[in-house]
Amino acid sequence: MSDFDPVxxxxxxxxxxxxxxxxxxxxxxxxxxxxxxxxxxxxxxxAERAECSPNxxxxxxxxxxxxxxxxxxxxxxxxxxxxxxxxxxxxxASRIAADLSIDEIVERVERFEERRRRFEERFGAxxxxxxxxxxxxxxxxxxxxxxxxxxxxxxxxxxxxxxxARRLAQNDGHLLPA
Amino acid sequence: xxxxxxxxxxxxPPDRQTLxxxxxxxxxxxxxxxxxxxxxxxxxxxxxxRLDAARYPSTVEAARLDVRWFTSxxxxxxxxETAANGVRWTCRWDRHPNSHDPRLxxxxxxxxxxxxxxxxxxxxxxxxxxxxxxxVERRVAQRWDAGEE
Numbered sequence: 001m002s003d004f005d006p007v008x009x010x011x012x013x014x015x016x017x018x019x020x021x022x023x024x025x026x027x028x029x030x031x032x033x034x035x036x037x038x039x040x041x042x043x044x045x046x047a048e049r050a051e052c053s054p055n056x057x058x059x060x061x062x063x064x065x066x067x068x069x070x071x072x073x074x075x076x077x078x079x080x081x082x083x084x085x086x087x088x089x090x091x092x093a094s095r096i097a098a099d100l101s102i103d104e105i106v107e108r109v110e111r112f113e114e115r116r117r118r119f120e121e122r123f124g125a126x127x128x129x130x131x132x133x134x135x136x137x138x139x140x141x142x143x144x145x146x147x148x149x150x151x152x153x154x155x156x157x158x159x160x161x162x163x164x165a166r167r168l169a170q171n172d173g174h175l176l177p178a
Numbered sequence: 179x180x181x182x183x184x185x186x187x188x189x190x191p192p193d194r195q196t197l198x199x200x201x202x203x204x205x206x207x208x209x210x211x212x213x214x215x216x217x218x219x220x221x222x223x224x225x226x227x228r229l230d231a232a233r234y235p236s237t238v239e240a241a242r243l244d245v246r247w248f249t250s251x252x253x254x255x256x257x258x259e260t261a262a263n264g265v266r267w268t269c270r271w272d273r274h275p276n277s278h279d280p281r282l283x284x285x286x287x288x289x290x291x292x293x294x295x296x297x298x299x300x301x302x303x304x305x306x307x308x309x310x311x312x313x314v315e316r317r318v319a320q321r322w323d324a325g326e327e
Contacts, residue, residue, distance in 0.1 A: 006284040012312040036303040134276045154191035
């Protein structure tokens with residue numbers, strides 16, 4: 001019972017991937033693959049992740065780029081693609097605007113600010129990027145700090161995201177007032 | 179993650195898009211009963227997947243996967259199994275810089291305290307998840323093979 005292998009055989013991993021392949025069409029697999037990619041990546045490599053031909057991957061990536069979900073760098077050979085974080089941030093804000101009331105959005109921003117104050121007190125700093133996470137000798141302490149600093153760094157981003165959501169909610173979902 | 183000489187290594191905020199991608203994948207898996215974001219879907223920091231206890235021998239009370247993923251490419255995927263007698267069996271696949279272990283490492287079961295380097299062909303979230311799920315499925319099979327009911 002103790003011979004647990006963190007990286008099982010290729011066959012065992014392939015079986016899991018096969019379930020995904022059987023249930024997800026090629027477009028869906030390219031979409032899944034590129035959502036996990038945040039650096040410009042040549043499309044043949046994305047095709048490997050999506051388990052389809054390079055040509056099929058390129059066709060679907062170009063369509064996703066037209067939709068705004070993906071950023072294309074067609075100046076490279078081969079062309080490179082990555083998820084379009086700017087578009088996806090707007091999508092997140094839209095989801096918040098559609099599902100939460102303006103009062104709830106404002107309340108959350110207040111909670112973020114309160115949490116930010118607590119982090120600043122705890123670490124004696126106002127900028128999370130100046131706090132080292134990994135210099136502790138205790139592995140579990142590193143983990144706890146990693147989660148804490150990640151959460152702290154998320155606050156700045158989330159405050160901006162919720163500000164955008166509030167604007168969208170006030171304009172009936174539009175970026176621009178009617 | 180780029181670490182230059184004058185700034186301490188740090189980690190990014192949770193990667194919402196990757197957490198959502200992994201939630202969709204996990205929700206599709208036969209071994210997974212429910213998925214949830216912690217604290218919630220509008221502020222996802224941690225992805226929890228409760229595994230279907232019915233697929234385990236009755237000696238296992240509950241099993242779950244806890245997934246954290248950061249925009250810096252760091253991650254932590256923890257598997258926790260709780261036996262009917264309350265004893266926990268846990269292990270963790272990790273990627274984060276630190277002072278004494280490789281960035282990519284594994285916390286060995288049963289309690290996760292012993293750490294070893296980990297070698298993965300790819301750290302794309304889909305590949306990491308497939309590896310973890312395959313390992314957990316092998317673990318489930320082993321428990322049945324051990325003659326548990």
